[in-house]
Amino acid sequence: MSTVAPDPMASVLANKAPVELPPAIRKEVTFRCKDNSLVYVTFFQGDKQALVKATEKGTPVKLTAEKAGDPLKADGYEMTGNEKAVTLTQPGKPKQLCDI
Numbered sequence: 001m002s003t004v005a006p007d008p009m010a011s012v013l014a015n016k017a018p019v020e021l022p023p024a025i026r027k028e029v030t031f032r033c034k035d036n037s038l039v040y041v042t043f044f045q046g047d048k049q050a051l052v053k054a055t056e057k058g059t060p061v062k063l064t065a066e067k068a069g070d071p072l073k074a075d076g077y078e079m080t081g082n083e084k085a086v087t088l089t090q091p092g093k094p095k096q097l098c099d100i
Contacts, residue, residue: 023049027083030056031098039090039098043083052077054090 007013023044031039042051042060047068051060063072063079072079076091085099 029083029100031086031088031100033088033098034096035093039086039088041079041086048072050079052079052088052090 023046026043026045028040028042031041033039037054038056040053040056040058044050048065048070050063050072052063053060061074061077063074063077065072076089078089078095080087081098083100085097087095088098089095
């Protein structure tokens with residue numbers, strides 16, 4: 001005989017959708033762009049998310065894509081590429097190549 005009361009949330013929790021954990025950081029890279037500016041990019045596992053900062057201490061912008069291989073986008077930003085080089089469009093700037 002157990003003195004532990006049954007969990008009143010057991011049925012609710014059993015019927016919840018599985019939780020998707022956020023992706024792990026794959027690599028953080030500093031790129032120099034063709035206009036001689038720097039951009040700081042954090043790449044995540046799964047290739048569907050990245051964080052972009054215009055300054056080292058700046059606020060990151062989260063770029064996402066529906067599926068791996070699609071351009072990462074958000075709020076006037078668009079980025080394609082990998083840890084060695086990206087093509088980046090930022091608000092108020094033309095599309096440009098940024099590399100290490």
